Amino acid sequence: MSAALALRVCPRAPQNPASGEKAALTPEAIGALATACLRLEVETWPKPGLVSHVDNGSHADMDAALLHRSAGGLEPFFAAIAKAAGAGADMDRLRGVGMAAEAEMLAATGGVNTHRGAIFGLGLLCAAAALRNAREPTLGATVSRRWGRAIHEGPAAPHSHGSRAARRYGASGARGEAATGFPSVYGLGAPALDEGLRLAPHDPEAARVQAIFALIAGVADTNILHRGGAEGLAFAQRRAAEFLDRGGVGAPGWRERAARVHDEFVARRLSPGGSADLLSMSLFVRAVERPARSMRSEFDHARGAQ
Ligand SMILES: CC(C)(COP(=O)(O)OP(=O)(O)OC[C@H]1O[C@@H](n2cnc3c(N)ncnc32)[C@H](O)[C@@H]1O)[C@@H](O)C(=O)NCCC(=O)NCCS
Ligand SMILES: Nc1ncnc2c1ncn2[C@@H]1O[C@H](COP(=O)(O)OP(=O)(O)OP(=O)(O)O)[C@@H](O)[C@H]1O
Numbered sequence: 001m002s003a004a005l006a007l008r009v010c011p012r013a014p015q016n017p018a019s020g021e022k023a024a025l026t027p028e029a030i031g032a033l034a035t036a037c038l039r040l041e042v043e044t045w046p047k048p049g050l051v052s053h054v055d056n057g058s059h060a061d062m063d064a065a066l067l068h069r070s071a072g073g074l075e076p077f078f079a080a081i082a083k084a085a086g087a088g089a090d091m092d093r094l095r096g097v098g099m100a101a102e103a104e105m106l107a108a109t110g111g112v113n114t115h116r117g118a119i120f121g122l123g124l125l126c127a128a129a130a131l132r133n134a135r136e137p138t139l140g141a142t143v144s145r146r147w148g149r150a151i152h153e154g155p156a157a158p159h160s161h162g163s164r165a166a167r168r169y170g171a172s173g174a175r176g177e178a179a180t181g182f183p184s185v186y187g188l189g190a191p192a193l194d195e196g197l198r199l200a201p202h203d204p205e206a207a208r209v210q211a212i213f214a215l216i217a218g219v220a221d222t223n224i225l226h227r228g229g230a231e232g233l234a235f236a237q238r239r240a241a242e243f244l245d246r247g248g249v250g251a252p253g254w255r256e257r258a259a260r261v262h263d264e265f266v267a268r269r270l271s272p273g274g275s276a277d278l279l280s281m282s283l284f285v286r287a288v289e290r291p292a293r294s295m296r297s298e299f300d301h302a303r304g305a306q
Contacts, residue, residue, distance in 0.1 A: 031079030037283040038071035046258040049265030070114035077101035085127035091150030144181035165225035189282030199250035206249040215275035216240035223273035
């Protein structure tokens with residue numbers, strides 16, 4: 001993102017010249033950026049099993065229009081989470097805003113779970129973005145240090161798909177990822193975005209495809225475990241790793257190969273919703289932490305796609 005566009009997409013609060021600290025983004029800018037990241041995730045194809053602007057993947061109850069409606073409705077809640085964090089909110093207070101966001105999502109979609117995992121993970125990163133300063137290395141480190149313990153020990157829904165899969169297969173899921181500072185974002189998704197941009201410098205969608213494959217290959221996604229069990233997860237991880245081993249988006253014919261993997265996931269009804277959430281979060285941390293290197297045309301596109 002150019003400096004001018006960075007200011008347009010994420011207008012910053014005035015810098016404190018005395019302390020020289022990194023200036024925090026305004027809550028409104030944080031909310032707009034989080035929603036832009038959700039929209040960019042939708043506008044990515046091929047993404048194995050997932051909903052995109054091209055097709056509905058393994059989902060009978062969702063399409064791109066529904067995901068965009070949900071993403072738009074969440075923007076003020078992401079801003080509210082950032083505002084609450086900036087005012088010193090603890091995890092109980094953040095959870096309250098997150099639950100209100102879930103209620104808005106269900107109202108906007110007629111009861112479909114379009115973004116529950118994303119509200120949680122991206123919401124916590126929005127909270128961290130409001131507190132950004134020179135002392136914390138990453139947004140993930142802020143989440144882990146300030147709220148990690150409360151996330152770990154906080155209330156969990158015992159009968160959710162995620163917690164059932166977590167119990168049965170020993171996966172730590174969305175909560176574990178957040179409590180430990182988003183290792184999949186910093187270790188898989190964000191570096192794969194960088195690698196994808198290097199492999200295909202003029203195709204930002206290709207960078208997002210590289211990132212979703214890297215995430216699927218490495219994440220124990222409770223959505224896949226819920227629908228396909230351990231066998232489904234092993235299949236998904238193997239196929240994604242094979243795509244990357246053959247050169248990912250740097251190899252000729254990558255789009256057709258990725259589309260074939262997508263078809264295989266759909267045939268098995270597999271959907272890596274957790275990896276989709278982590279792609280949005282990877283876009284978000286890169287845009288906040290390295291704004292000069294983020295992708296200008298991407299965010300322009302996301303704001304137009306509604
Ligand atoms: C933690 C949440 C997401 C509950 O998740 P749970 O594991 O019980 O299962 P559920 O099936 O409802 O949702 C899990 C979702 O997490 C995502 N996910 C799956 N696997 C992973 C993974 N390995 N890493 C990250 N996300 C994942 C998927 O999108 C999935 O749909 C959430 O419902 C919750 O506690 N909400 C309260 C709101 C809150 O605390 N907000 C904080 C401030 S924003
Ligand atoms: N493009 C996308 N396609 C599909 N899922 C996505 C996408 N982006 C994000 N997700 C995440 O996937 C989750 C929804 O997945 P899914 O519908 O498989 O879960 P579920 O409602 O728990 O289960 P099921 O549909 O199997 O009854 C959401 O929480 C959301 O955050």
